[in-house]
Amino acid sequence: MITLENATKRYGTTTVVDGVSATIPGGGVTSIIGPNGAGKSTLLSMMSRLLPLDAGTVHVDGLDVSTTPGRVLARTLGILRQENQLTVRLTVRDLVGFGRFPHNGGRPTVLDREHIERALDYLDLSGLADRFVDELSGGQRQRAFIAMVLAQDTDVILLDEPLNNLDMKHSVEMMQLLRRLVDELGKTVVLVIHDINFASCYSDTLMAMRDGAVIHQGPPEEIMTPAVLRDVYDVDIQVELIRGHRIGVYFA
Amino acid sequence: MLLLAVISLFVGVSNVSPAQLMSGDPLVWQTFLVSRVPRTLAVVLAGVALSIAGFILQLMARNRFVEPSTVGTVESATAGILVATLLLPGAPVVGKMVVAALFAMAGTALFLSVLRRIPLRNTLVVPLVGIMLGGVIAAVTTFSAYRFDLLQTLNTWMIGDFSGLIRGRYELLWLVAVLAAVGYICADRFTVAGMGEEFTTNLGLDYRRTMNLGLILVSLISAVVVVVVGSIPFLGLIVPNLVSLLIGDNVRRAVPWIAVFGAGFVLTCDIIGRSIRFPYEVPVGVIVSVVGSALFIALLVRRGTGAR
Ligand SMILES: Nc1ncnc2c1ncn2[C@@H]1O[C@H](COP(=O)(O)OP(=O)(O)O)[C@@H](O)[C@H]1O
Numbered sequence: 001m002i003t004l005e006n007a008t009k010r011y012g013t014t015t016v017v018d019g020v021s022a023t024i025p026g027g028g029v030t031s032i033i034g035p036n037g038a039g040k041s042t043l044l045s046m047m048s049r050l051l052p053l054d055a056g057t058v059h060v061d062g063l064d065v066s067t068t069p070g071r072v073l074a075r076t077l078g079i080l081r082q083e084n085q086l087t088v089r090l091t092v093r094d095l096v097g098f099g100r101f102p103h104n105g106g107r108p109t110v111l112d113r114e115h116i117e118r119a120l121d122y123l124d125l126s127g128l129a130d131r132f133v134d135e136l137s138g139g140q141r142q143r144a145f146i147a148m149v150l151a152q153d154t155d156v157i158l159l160d161e162p163l164n165n166l167d168m169k170h171s172v173e174m175m176q177l178l179r180r181l182v183d184e185l186g187k188t189v190v191l192v193i194h195d196i197n198f199a200s201c202y203s204d205t206l207m208a209m210r211d212g213a214v215i216h217q218g219p220p221e222e223i224m225t226p227a228v229l230r231d232v233y234d235v236d237i238q239v240e241l242i243r244g245h246r247i248g249v250y251f252a
Numbered sequence: 253m254l255l256l257a258v259i260s261l262f263v264g265v266s267n268v269s270p271a272q273l274m275s276g277d278p279l280v281w282q283t284f285l286v287s288r289v290p291r292t293l294a295v296v297l298a299g300v301a302l303s304i305a306g307f308i309l310q311l312m313a314r315n316r317f318v319e320p321s322t323v324g325t326v327e328s329a330t331a332g333i334l335v336a337t338l339l340l341p342g343a344p345v346v347g348k349m350v351v352a353a354l355f356a357m358a359g360t361a362l363f364l365s366v367l368r369r370i371p372l373r374n375t376l377v378v379p380l381v382g383i384m385l386g387g388v389i390a391a392v393t394t395f396s397a398y399r400f401d402l403l404q405t406l407n408t409w410m411i412g413d414f415s416g417l418i419r420g421r422y423e424l425l426w427l428v429a430v431l432a433a434v435g436y437i438c439a440d441r442f443t444v445a446g447m448g449e450e451f452t453t454n455l456g457l458d459y460r461r462t463m464n465l466g467l468i469l470v471s472l473i474s475a476v477v478v479v480v481v482g483s484i485p486f487l488g489l490i491v492p493n494l495v496s497l498l499i500g501d502n503v504r505r506a507v508p509w510i511a512v513f514g515a516g517f518v519l520t521c522d523i524i525g526r527s528i529r530f531p532y533e534v535p536v537g538v539i540v541s542v543v544g545s546a547l548f549i550a551l552l553v554r555r556g557t558g559a560r
């Protein structure tokens with residue numbers, strides 16, 4: 001569970017996350033949606049102590065992210081940011097292996113190896129494991145980064161736009177994987193995602209942001225309505241019920 | 253590498269051959285132990301340590317095209333020696349080294365803090381910033397040396413040269429072996445730091461502390477080598493880049509290779525320097541610069557045409 005109280009971030013005089021108080025339930029998929037610049041990435045970075053808060057507090061599984069030692073947090077929470085460029089040349093297996101760093105401080109055990117191979121396998125990377133990350137395609141690289149966060153094996157996993165660069169097959173597989181992490185292993189997954197239909201089909205909770213505030217939060221049935229979506233995006237979106245899922249139609 | 257080391261032992265003005273050593277000629281043995289062995293050790297130690305220092309600096313700056321002599325570290329160390337020479341003329345070498353190390357740390361820290369302030373961390377901007385910073389420091393140093401009539405002395409630190417290294421003058425270099433070993437022990441931290449601040453924080457490592465550790469290692473290694481040998485440019489650039497192309501940047505795996513390549517490269521350059529104008533010597537700094545810049549251009553071209 002993640003609890004935000006009055007979380008605030010300012011850059012100069014502009015407030016980009018404005019006193020957000022919210023609770024993200026444990027053991028579920030929560031998708032943060034909203035237009036560009038709403039403050040989604042900023043909020044996710046604040047939850048994961050990558051950005052210091054200007055005011056307020058964030059607790060992850062009861063740990064205050066501003067004061068808990070880094071290594072302790074690193075075993076509770078793993079984050080992948082929206083944009084990642086690696087200037088070090090590492091193989092995929094080495095990169096994923098560094099996900100184990102909070103657990104082993106660089107001395108891998110048999111258990112670590114199991115985690116690494118499983119993460120590689122989950123993300124369909126076994127065949128690429130010995131390639132250098134800088135020699136992969138954008139989608140393959142994205143999967144390698146996510147495998148690293150999975151290998152970290154934390155209870156809480158935060159992902160900023162994990163479907164970036166992924167093709168349809170890998171996008172669907174990614175969402176199914178996140179679902180499995182929650183359903184089978186009881187993890188808490190929070191992601192920022194642009195495709196509201198992926199969010200609708202795979203999430204337990206949707207959190208809609210606009211102008212630095214969380215303006216709606218609830219299960220897909222509540223959020224996937226034309227009125228709420230209009231409120232969030234300023235666009236008229238029809239919502240159709242297809243095979244039990246609420247699908248927004250906004251292409252024409 | 254071993255072969256090169258052996259060759260290095262037997263190249264020099266006075267004749268020292270394995271056969272003579274076998275025959276037990278005391279004069280030959282003396283040349284061997286007082287001059288050749290220390291020199292070869294010094295070459296190996298400096299080559300290993302400078303290459304590793306270059307590598308660590310590249311990870312810290314997250315840029316492939318920096319090394320201690322292109323970001324102001326070496327220039328600052330030189331400035332430090334000059335200041336020590338002026339203010340504490342009677343100070344022992346160790347004293348000069350301490351001052352040089354402090355200056356090197358300040359210079360490198362300045363470079364890194366300038367980097368933090370630059371929003372656009374373009375691949376080319378980073379080394380340019382370093383070169384400009386180093387240029388300014390070097391200009392001030394040269395001017396002061398000129399004013400105090402120390403240009404000649406300054407030159408001995410600016411151009412690396414192993415010819416004066418006999419027993420009793422190179423031992424300080426063992427310190428860099430210790431520093432390089434510390435770098436290896438902390439290998440994984442530097443790999444993680446090389447992934448950037450966000451990854452480092454996510455993995456629960458204190459980014460600032462790791463950067464400070466790297467700063468200390470790089471500055472100390474550079475300062476010691478400048479004091480004892482003089483500046484050997486390009487070494488810290490070429491060797492890590494070559495190794496990176498071949499086996500990547502996982503520090504734990506790369507460092508042993510960097511050590512071997514670094515030592516081998518400097519040994520080769522030193523042997524060339526001792527041979528081409530025999531019986532005179534060309535300082536190793538000059539040879540490394542010439543060979544290094546050629547290799548570097550080749551490397552740039554390869555990186556340019558290769559992936560990304
Ligand atoms: N380092 C920064 N300095 C100044 N403004 C920033 C910075 N980072 C983000 N912002 C601003 O904060 C707002 C929210 O950004 P972000 O959280 O990335 O939005 P989202 O992920 O929802 O698209 C944007 O208006 C952006 O311009």
Ligand SMILES: [Mg+2]
Nearest residue numbers: 040041042082
């Ligand atoms: Mg974003």
